[in-house]
Amino acid sequence: MKQQQAKRFLTVSSCILLCWLTLPVVVFSSEQAEVEQGLAAKYPGDKGIESDPVVIFASGFEDGFEKWTRFRNRPVVKIVSDEAIVHSGSASAEITATRGKDSGGDVGYNLAAGVNQLYMRFYCRFHKDTVGVHHFVNMGGNSKDYSPGGHAGQRPQGDKHFGTTIEPPNDKSSWFFYTYWHQMHSWENPDGRPSGLIREQWICVEFMTKLNAFGKSDGEQAFWINGKKMGHWRPGEPVGTWMRDMFRTSGQLNTDPKPFEGFNWRTDAELKINYVNLQWYVSEQIAKEGQTDKNIVYFDDVVLATEYIGTMVDDVSTKPETPKVDFVRPLEEDPIKQLPDVFFFEDLETIGELKESFHNIGGNFRVTGKDVVSGQKALQMTYIPKEQMTGDPGSAGYLGYFFGDNPLTGRIKNKKPYNKVYARWYHKFEEGFKTQQPRGTLPPKMARMRCYGPDWEAVYTVLFWIEGEDGHIAIERHTKAPNVHREWLPNYHTTWGFLNEGNIGRWIHLELSVSLGEGQRSDRIQAWADGMLICDIPNDDLAAGFKELTLNAMQWDCYWNGGSPASQSRFYDDLVLSTEPIGPVRTPLSPVIVKAEPANPEDPKQQQWEVEVAQSRQVPVSLVDNVRTPEMEHTTVWKGLVEDGGNTVEVNSDNGKFVGPRQGRVELAPNMLHSVRLRQKSNAGLWSDWSKWHSAFATTWLQNATKQDKIPPVGFLLKHNK
Ligand SMILES: [Ca+2]
Ligand SMILES: [Ca+2]
Numbered sequence: 001m002k003q004q005q006a007k008r009f010l011t012v013s014s015c016i017l018l019c020w021l022t023l024p025v026v027v028f029s030s031e032q033a034e035v036e037q038g039l040a041a042k043y044p045g046d047k048g049i050e051s052d053p054v055v056i057f058a059s060g061f062e063d064g065f066e067k068w069t070r071f072r073n074r075p076v077v078k079i080v081s082d083e084a085i086v087h088s089g090s091a092s093a094e095i096t097a098t099r100g101k102d103s104g105g106d107v108g109y110n111l112a113a114g115v116n117q118l119y120m121r122f123y124c125r126f127h128k129d130t131v132g133v134h135h136f137v138n139m140g141g142n143s144k145d146y147s148p149g150g151h152a153g154q155r156p157q158g159d160k161h162f163g164t165t166i167e168p169p170n171d172k173s174s175w176f177f178y179t180y181w182h183q184m185h186s187w188e189n190p191d192g193r194p195s196g197l198i199r200e201q202w203i204c205v206e207f208m209t210k211l212n213a214f215g216k217s218d219g220e221q222a223f224w225i226n227g228k229k230m231g232h233w234r235p236g237e238p239v240g241t242w243m244r245d246m247f248r249t250s251g252q253l254n255t256d257p258k259p260f261e262g263f264n265w266r267t268d269a270e271l272k273i274n275y276v277n278l279q280w281y282v283s284e285q286i287a288k289e290g291q292t293d294k295n296i297v298y299f300d301d302v303v304l305a306t307e308y309i310g311t312m313v314d315d316v317s318t319k320p321e322t323p324k325v326d327f328v329r330p331l332e333e334d335p336i337k338q339l340p341d342v343f344f345f346e347d348l349e350t351i352g353e354l355k356e357s358f359h360n361i362g363g364n365f366r367v368t369g370k371d372v373v374s375g376q377k378a379l380q381m382t383y384i385p386k387e388q389m390t391g392d393p394g395s396a397g398y399l400g401y402f403f404g405d406n407p408l409t410g411r412i413k414n415k416k417p418y419n420k421v422y423a424r425w426y427h428k429f430e431e432g433f434k435t436q437q438p439r440g441t442l443p444p445k446m447a448r449m450r451c452y453g454p455d456w457e458a459v460y461t462v463l464f465w466i467e468g469e470d471g472h473i474a475i476e477r478h479t480k481a482p483n484v485h486r487e488w489l490p491n492y493h494t495t496w497g498f499l500n501e502g503n504i505g506r507w508i509h510l511e512l513s514v515s516l517g518e519g520q521r522s523d524r525i526q527a528w529a530d531g532m533l534i535c536d537i538p539n540d541d542l543a544a545g546f547k548e549l550t551l552n553a554m555q556w557d558c559y560w561n562g563g564s565p566a567s568q569s570r571f572y573d574d575l576v577l578s579t580e581p582i583g584p585v586r587t588p589l590s591p592v593i594v595k596a597e598p599a600n601p602e603d604p605k606q607q608q609w610e611v612e613v614a615q616s617r618q619v620p621v622s623l624v625d626n627v628r629t630p631e632m633e634h635t636t637v638w639k640g641l642v643e644d645g646g647n648t649v650e651v652n653s654d655n656g657k658f659v660g661p662r663q664g665r666v667e668l669a670p671n672m673l674h675s676v677r678l679r680q681k682s683n684a685g686l687w688s689d690w691s692k693w694h695s696a697f698a699t700t701w702l703q704n705a706t707k708q709d710k711i712p713p714v715g716f717l718l719k720h721n722k
Contacts, residue, residue, distance in 0.1 A: 034228070035226070035227035035228055035311065036224065036227055036228070036229060036308065036310060037227070037310045037311075037313075038119075038121075038206075038227075038307070038308040038309045038310025038311075039052055039054065039055070039305065039307055039308065039309055039310065040121070040303070040309050040310045040311060040312050040313060041310060041313050043313075044312075044313050044314060044315040045088055045312065045313075045314070045315025045318065046058065046060060046088065046301055046303065046312050047315060049303060052305070054305045054306045054307045055303060055304070055305045056111060056115070056118075056304040056305060056306065057109055057111075057302070057303070057304040058301075058302065058303045058304070059301075059302045060087075060088055060089045060091070060300055060301045060302075061079055061089075061091040061092055061093050061299075061300060062089045062090055062091050064079050064091070065077070065079070065093075065107060067109070068107050068108065068109055069108065069109050069110045070106075070107070070108045070109075070110065070275075070277075071105065071106065071107050071108070072105050072106040072108075072279075073102055073103075073104065073105030073106070074105065075105075076095055076096050076097070076098070076102060076104060076105040077093065077094075077095050077105045077106070077107050078093070078094045078095070078096075079091050079092070079093060079094070080092050080093075080094045080298065083685050085125070085298055086300065087123045087125070087202045087298075087300035087301055088300060088301055088312065088315075089300075091300075092125075092298045092299060092300040093107060093278065093298065093299040093300065094296060094297070094298050095107070095278070095280035095296070095297050095298075095299070096294055096295070096296045097280060097281075097282035097287065097294070097295040097296075098293055098294055098295075099282075099284070099287040099288070099290060099293040099294070099295070100284075100287075100293065101293075103134075103281055103282055103283055103284070103287075104133075104280035104281055104282045104295065104297075105280060106277050106278060106279040106280060106281070107277075107278045107299075108275055108276060108277035108278065108279075109275070109276050109277075109304070110274060110275050111272075111273065111274045111275065111276075111304070112274075113272075113274075114141060114271075114272025114273055114274035115272055115273050115274075115306060116210070116211045116272060116273070117208070117209070117210040117211065117273075117306055118139060118208065118209055118273045118276075118304060118305075118306065119206060119207070119208045119303075119304070119305050119306070119307065119308055119309050120137070120139055120206065120207055120208075120276050120302070120303070120304050121204065121205070121206040121301075121302070121303045121305075121309040121310070121311075122137065122204075122205055122206075122278065122299055122300070122301065122302040122303075123202045123203065123204050123205070123299065123300045123301045123312075124137075124168075124202070124203055124205060124297060124298065124299055125199075125200070125201060125202045125203065125297070125298040125300075126168070126197060126198070126199045126200070126296075126297055126298075127199065127200070127294070127295070127296035127297070127298075128199050128200050129290065129291055129292045129294065129295070129296075130197070130199060130290075130295045130296055130297065131282075131286060131287065131289045131290035131291070131295060132168070132170040132197055132282075132286050132289070132295075133167075133168060133280060133281065133282055133286065133295070133297070134281050134282055134283040134285070134286045135165055135167065135178065135279055135281040136165055136166060136167050136168055136279055136280070136281075137165065137166050137205070137207075137276070137277065137278055137279055138163055138164060138165035138166070138276070138277050138279055139163065139164060139207070139209055139273055139275065139276040139277070140161065140162050140163025140164060140180070140209075140273065140275060141161065141162055141163070141211075141265075141266065141271050141272050141273050141274050141275070142160070142161050142274065142275065143159060143160045143161065143268070143270075143271050145160070146160040146161050148161075155180075155181075155182055155183075155184055156180055156181065156182055157182060157267075158181075158182035158183075158264070158265075158266050158267030158268065158271075159266065159267045159268035159270075159271055160271070161180065161271075162179075162180060162181040162182070162265045162266055162271070163179070163180045163181075164177055164178070164179040164180070164207070164209055164221055165177070165178040165179070165279070166205060166207045166223055168197055168203075169196055169197050170196075170197060174230075175205075175223065175225055175230060177207075177221060177223065177231075177233075179221070181263060181264070181265050181266075182264070182265075182266075182267065183263075183264055184245070202300070203225065203226060204224075204225070204226045204227060204311045204312070205223070205224070205225060206223065206224040206227075206308070206309055206310070207221065207222065207223040207224070208220070208221060208222045208223070208308070209221050209265070209273055210234075211265050211266060211272065211273065212262070212263055212264050212265050212266065213269075214266075214267075214268075214269040216262075216264070217235065217261055217262040217263065217264040218234075218235055218262050218263075219234075219262055219263030219264060219265040220232065220233060220234035220235075220262070220263065221233050221234075221263065222234075224310075226311060227310055227311040233247070233260050233262075233263070234260070234262055234263075235259070235260070235261060235262030236259045236260065236262075237259060237260055238259075238260055239257045239258065239259050239260070240254055240257055240258070240260065241253065241254045241255050241256045241257055241258070243255075247260060276304060278299050278302070280295075280297050282295045318682070318686055319682075319686050319687075319688060319689075320680050320681065320682040320686060320687075320688040321598060321599060321600060321688060322501075322502065322678075322679065322680075322688045322689045322690070322691050323595055323596065323598070323609060323678045323679065323680045323688065323691060324502040324505070324506050324595070324596045324678065324691050324694065324695070325506060325593055325594065325595060325596065325676045325678060325691075325694060325695035326505075326506050326507060326594045326595060326596040326597075326647075327373045327426075327506065327507040327594055327695065328585070328587055328591050328592070328593050328594070328674075328676065328695055328697040329373075329374075329587065329591060329592040329593075329594060330373065330374050330574070330585035330586055330587050330591075330697075331586055331587060331588055331700055332375070334347065334374060334574070334585065334586055335586050335700055335701065335710075336576060336578075336582060336585075336586055339578065339580070339710060340707075341578045341579045341580040342576060342577070342578045342582075343403060343577055343578065343579070344401055344403065344554075344575070344576065344577035344578075345575075345576050345577075346574075346575045346576075347374045347375055347377070347573065347574050347575075348367055348372075348374075348375075348377040348378050348379055348573060349374065349375040349376065349377050351367060351377070354366075354367070354399065357401070358399050358400060358401055359400050359401055359402045359408075359409050359411070360398070360399070360400040360402075360555075361397075361399055361400075362396075362397020362398050362399070363381060363396040363397025363398065363399075363558055363559075364381055364382045364383070364384065364396065364397070365379055365380070365381050365397070365399050365558075366379070366380055366382075367379060367380075368380035368571070370569075370571075371428060371430070371571045372571075372573055373426045373507050373573040373574050373585060374573055374574050374585065377573075378426075378571050378572065378573035379399070379556075379571060379572040379573065380569050380570075380571050381396065381558045381569060381570050381571070381572070382567065382568070382569045383396060383443075383558075383560065383563075383564030383566070383567060383568055383569070384564070384567060385563075385564060385565065385566050385567050386562070386563030386564060386565065388567075389563060396443070396558035396559050396560055396564075397557075397558065397559065398445075398555045398556060398557035398558060398559070399555065399556045399557075399572075400553055400554065400555040400556075401553070401554050401555075401575075401577070402452070402552060402553050403418065403552055403553070403554070403577065404416055404417060404418040404550055404551065404552040405417055405418075405549050405550055405552050406452055406552035406553055407452065407453070407454040407549070407552075408452055408454070408456065417547065417550040418550050418551045418552065418579065419515070419516040419547075419550055419551070420513070420514070420515040420516065420551075420579050421449060421513065421514055421551045421554070421577060421578075421579060422511060422512070422513040422576075422577070422578045422579070422580060422581055422582050423447065423449055423511065423512045423513070423554050423575075423576070423577050424509070424510070424511045424574070424575070424576040424577075424578070424582035424583070425447065425510055425511075425556065425572055425573075425574065425575045425576070426507050426508065426509060426510070426572065426573045426574045426585070427446070427507070427508055427510055427570065427571065427572055428505070428506060428507045428508065428570065428571045429442070429498060429504045429505065429570050430505065430568060430569045430570065430571070431504065431505030431596065431597065431599055432504075432505070432568075432599065433504050433505070433568055433570070434564075434565045434566045434568060435471075435499070435565070436560070436562055436563075436564070436565055437565065439469055440469050440499075441466075441467075441468070441469065441471070442466045442471040442498055442499065443466065443558060443559070443560035443564070443570075444465050444466050444467060444559075444560070444561065445463075445465060445466070445557040445558060445559045445560070446464045446465060446466055446473075446510070446556070446557065446558075447463075447464040447510070447512060447554070447555065447556050447557060448461050448462060448463045448464065448554075448555050448557055449461070449462045449464075449512055449514050449551060449553070449554050449555075450462075450551070450552070450553040450554075450555065451543070451549050451550060451551055451552055451553070452549070452552055452553050453549060457480075458478070458480075459479070459480055459481055459543075459546065459549055460477070460478065460479035460480065460481050460542050460543055460546075461477070461478045461479075462475065462476075462477050462512065462514050462525055462542065463475070463476040463477070463478070464510070464512050464527060465491075466498060467491075467493065468493075468497075469499070470497035470498075470499050470500055471497045471498035471499035471500075471503075472493060472494055472495065472496060472497040472498075473494045473496050473497075473498075473510075473527060473529055473534060473535070474491050474492065474493045474494065475491070475492040475494070475512075475525055475527055475535050475537070476488075476489075476491045476492075477489040477525065477540065477542055479541070479542050479543070479544070481542065481543050481544045481545075481546040482544070482546055483520055483544040483545055483546065484520070484541050484542070484544040485520065485521075485541055485544075486541075489540065489541060489542070492525075492535050492537055494527065494529070494534040494535050495534070495629045495630075496529045496530075496532070496534040496630070501692065502691055502692065502694060503530075503694075505596055505597075505599055506596050506694075506695065507571075507573070507695075508529060508530050509528070509529070509530055509531055509583075509584040509585070509696055509697075510527075510528065510529055511526075511527065511528040511529075511581075511582060511583070512525075512526070512527050512528075513525070513526045513527075513581070514542065514551055516542070516543045516547070516550065516551070517545075518545060519544070519545040520541055520544045520545060521539045521540065521541045521544070522539065522544075522545070523539075523540040523541065523542040523543055523544075524536075524537065524538050524539075524540060524719075525537040525540050525542065526719065528583075530584075530694055530695070530696050531583070531584050531616065531618075531673055531675065531696025531697075531698075531716060532618055532630040532632060532696070532717070533618060533630065533717040533718070533719070533720065534630055536719055536720045538719075554577055556572055556575070558570065580712075581712045581716070581718055582712075583673070583698050583712045583713055583716045584673070584696045584697050584698045584713075584716075585697055585698065586697075586698050586699070586700045586701075587697050587698065587699055587700065588699075588700060589667035589668045589669075589670060589699055589700065590650055590651050590652045590666075590667045590668070591650070591651055591668070591697060591699070592648050592649070592650045592651075593611060593613075593648065593649050593650075593651065593676055593695075594647060594648050595609060595611075595642075595647045595648070595649075595678060596647075597647070608641060608642060608643045608680070608681050609641075609642050609678055609679065609680035609681070610639070610640070610641050610642075610678065610679050610680070610681075611639075611640045611641075611642065611649055611656070611676060611677070611678050612636050612638065612639050612640075612676070612677050612678075613636070613637055613638040613640075613651055613668065613674055613675070613676055614634035614635055614636045614637060614674060614675050614676075614677070614693060615634070615635045615637055615661065615669065615672055615673070615674060615715060616632050616633070616634050616635075616673045616674060616675040616693065616696060616715050617632070617633045617635075617673065617714070617715035618630055618631065618632050618633075618673075618715065618716070618717035619631040619632070619633060619717075620717060620719070620720045620721050621720055621721065622720070622721045630717075632675070632693065634675055634693045635660055635661060636659060636660055637658060637659060637660050637661060637662040637668065637669075637674075638651050638656055638657070638658050638659065638662065638668070639656050639657055639659055640655045640656025640657075641655075641656065642655070651667075651668060652666065652667065653666045668699050669699065670699050670700060670701055670702045670705075671698070671699060671700070671701050671702075671705075671709075671711070671713050671714060672698070672699050672713050672714045672715060673696055673697075673698055673713040673714065673715030673716045674696065674697055674698070674699065675693040675694060675695065675696050676693070676694065676695045676697075677690050677691045677692065677693050677694070678690070678691045679691065698712075698713035698716065699713070
């Protein structure tokens, strides 16, 4: 009996009298179209969408087919719970058509009352072996006395039936509508530019029918693929020519373009949209082209509403947080320490008291083993909460190192001038570091490089500051050098922010350089963050040719005007001063990557995490300005997977595989800038988003590298073109 019904349906569906297709113009426009968000955006993961007043029906198949009202060939319509297939939740629908045996099946829903306008959104996915489909998902209206079937090749009567089917592409076409109504035109072949059938991917399809007012031709239909509108047919648009069944908007047959006249769907106002059908009708004519006997489709997350629904938005409540790298562990003995240009190196490993290494010490700096990049020790600066402070609430103080011709300490034996100084340090705001309200700002101070005169007066200062609600690095300069054109030079605001995604709670490479030229507007100031040149100011007017005293102080500064909202810490490690560029820490060729602890301690333990390492290269730009985001090129060279619950992974061929330019190798390339990205999977089996590429590190030189070989890592940008 079921078999008979299937055959009868096949006969009806085989009639092609009323084919009506989308055309090339539509395909082009869709590529440029914006994704339109709809009511689904209010319900991440579609959770609770069924309770929205404009939603008529919603099913993600979590309760099977309970709410669905009709089937064709029920045995081939199934629920699957394979997590590799399911779009959301725990279940999807699967319909299989088997060549030589059946033409597939359908599952449908009847709208008891009927509506005058209906949007249907669903997700579909075609199995990799699926050749195509003869007819796909549809909606329409049947009068009470209309019996579907047996109307092959006939225009329906306007008071009995209308219907429209959204059809996926075959390999020669694009998505199109296949539509029956009482004024339909006759059939002819398509000539559309193909988009082809995409398999093994969930596709979000939405289509809408709006019925005409009685006696008018003001009906509409439209469809969206992945949230982008592909076409909308209504009175006045698009402009084209009816050529038998097809409304052509381009090509040779578009001989007499006129605005589309609209749809007169029905001649009886009582005839409404009263059914939808997830149809999977694969005729023998289609199936015979296939490589295998089975043609399979999956459906999920079906919503019917009287307003536009749009694509599902991520349910962030179930998606794990995006992980980040805390740091990449450097070599035990940093080879940078041995470079002839390095004149200060402090990894805090051997220091007893801060005064052994620093000349002025203020605030709550101390050596700590709590959080480090290199070795076992680093610097911790802990803020006292504002309420507990006496006196100046912002007095967090700084840690300074004097050098060269600094006149303030007799401890400096060599009073040589320093006309070019690079300062490199690692810094971390502890996870959960609280900003100052109401603006949500971080402590504005980080570091400064100076030229001191004999009476503590700074001749000039370059300040590495943190500003704004994104906590971006800003470079300020103050100068009283004799020939400068102004005392305060305009601030240089970089686009690199601590409060941008993932920059709190991890160690970050920071670097500042000041290079003095000859005469006015000849100095150069540069800054780097996380391996990227983020500021390059040539022709600056800092010293303006003043050379009686030169660069002679570096200070790491934590002052916070207004005070800290809580007791909280920031950390420093691996402080270096050199007359040449320094760059990020040097690691072995098989470095250990340390993943940061989750920001939210409530976050359940992650099941596994994936990590990728790339060779990174910053692209110089000819025009340097302070709104430009650094352009980095990343080439993935290693992919690893951590499944043991640990937070560390060594980059080697046991824990992952070398790919791209390092395919077949067993370690990373020497002296090269690298970046890392991560994602993690929750116990519920959901992957987080990938992190951005971050945590830049530099692999060490080869063992036999000569002095000349010991240059900054390849990919580390030293200056822009200007
Ligand atoms: Ca589902
Ligand atoms: Ca250290």
